[in-house]
Amino acid sequence: MIVPPLPTLRVVVGGVDGRGDVDGRTGLSGEAIAFFKQNGYLLLPGAVADELCDRAVDLLWSRLPTGSDMRRDDPATQVGPFSEHDFEEGRHNSRRGFRWNLREIASVPLLTDMAYSQRLCTVVEHLLGSGMLRRPIVDGKPVGGVGFDWGAGSPELSMDTTGVRGIYCTLPYRDKAPEPDGIHADAHPFHLGMVALLEDVEPEGGAFKVWPGSHRRLYPTFYRQYDTPRVLAYDHLPGDEGLLHSPEYHAEIERIRDDTPPVDCWGERGDVVLWHHRLAHATGANNRDRMRIALLADYIRTDLDVTRKDPPQPDMWRDWSEALQASEGSYSPQFASEQRLVG
Numbered sequence: 001m002i003v004p005p006l007p008t009l010r011v012v013v014g015g016v017d018g019r020g021d022v023d024g025r026t027g028l029s030g031e032a033i034a035f036f037k038q039n040g041y042l043l044l045p046g047a048v049a050d051e052l053c054d055r056a057v058d059l060l061w062s063r064l065p066t067g068s069d070m071r072r073d074d075p076a077t078q079v080g081p082f083s084e085h086d087f088e089e090g091r092h093n094s095r096r097g098f099r100w101n102l103r104e105i106a107s108v109p110l111l112t113d114m115a116y117s118q119r120l121c122t123v124v125e126h127l128l129g130s131g132m133l134r135r136p137i138v139d140g141k142p143v144g145g146v147g148f149d150w151g152a153g154s155p156e157l158s159m160d161t162t163g164v165r166g167i168y169c170t171l172p173y174r175d176k177a178p179e180p181d182g183i184h185a186d187a188h189p190f191h192l193g194m195v196a197l198l199e200d201v202e203p204e205g206g207a208f209k210v211w212p213g214s215h216r217r218l219y220p221t222f223y224r225q226y227d228t229p230r231v232l233a234y235d236h237l238p239g240d241e242g243l244l245h246s247p248e249y250h251a252e253i254e255r256i257r258d259d260t261p262p263v264d265c266w267g268e269r270g271d272v273v274l275w276h277h278r279l280a281h282a283t284g285a286n287n288r289d290r291m292r293i294a295l296l297a298d299y300i301r302t303d304l305d306v307t308r309k310d311p312p313q314p315d316m317w318r319d320w321s322e323a324l325q326a327s328e329g330s331y332s333p334q335f336a337s338e339q340r341l342v343g
């Protein structure tokens, strides 16, 4: 496969050059806000410093037990699936199949500093509203640390959002049959997701995949605008367990899969994608030779515990920034191209 060159993305963060400002005082351009409103995602090139990415990768590898079949210095050992020897199914550190989700480090200062840098917080508050972003609790509890376990569902259902989600990896598939794309919208309460690449990822290299515009179609199909009801399963009533999605949600997801080309958020180390909480997304298949390593985090407003109880609103941007509410959603074809929007 021919790998297209990495494009130079121009301004998405205020300032004069495509890499954005360094002091975090400027926010998003009007065009970027409009694009996010219409499409539910925003690529932010170079939003995290390379040096921090490198340290986060060091942290990841430091949590692999000595004696593992997988080794950092030998990419051949990093092809999935994980061996039986390296398999681990903990809520804080899961290695199975082609996925390594390290959550136990979710509130260490290095990672919270990355996700809540002045620059990223400025950008996020431009979308969520000034002064409304909840800050992390450094050295708090990791994701999935306490609470009821809803079984096969997402561990995020029982999470404490005191830090980031964690460092999530997708191992190369090499010669394995591709898995279904796993398109879905997240169910747990938050406003804005973040995925930061900690190492370069080529197209089809396992990067985050998004379905543009799907947030506007899925938002009204949920029973709660930011949350999702859960139901217990009983032996004699096995029809529902965990998340309670509406029939409209399931039908719309299938339509989105059929009519919307996804965007593969590959890129360079330090590149970030922000995404709306109801945007359809998936972890892309990794058809390259190197492991996809990314930092994931959720941003929430301080009033989420009140607004999450509301049903979907006629104006889905009711709780977001004035700039986002006021945006008419227009942007240039060039900007759309830089954001890899197809069609």
Ligand SMILES: [Fe+2]
Residues within 6 Å of the ligand: 184, 185, 186, 281
């Ligand atoms: Fe998800």
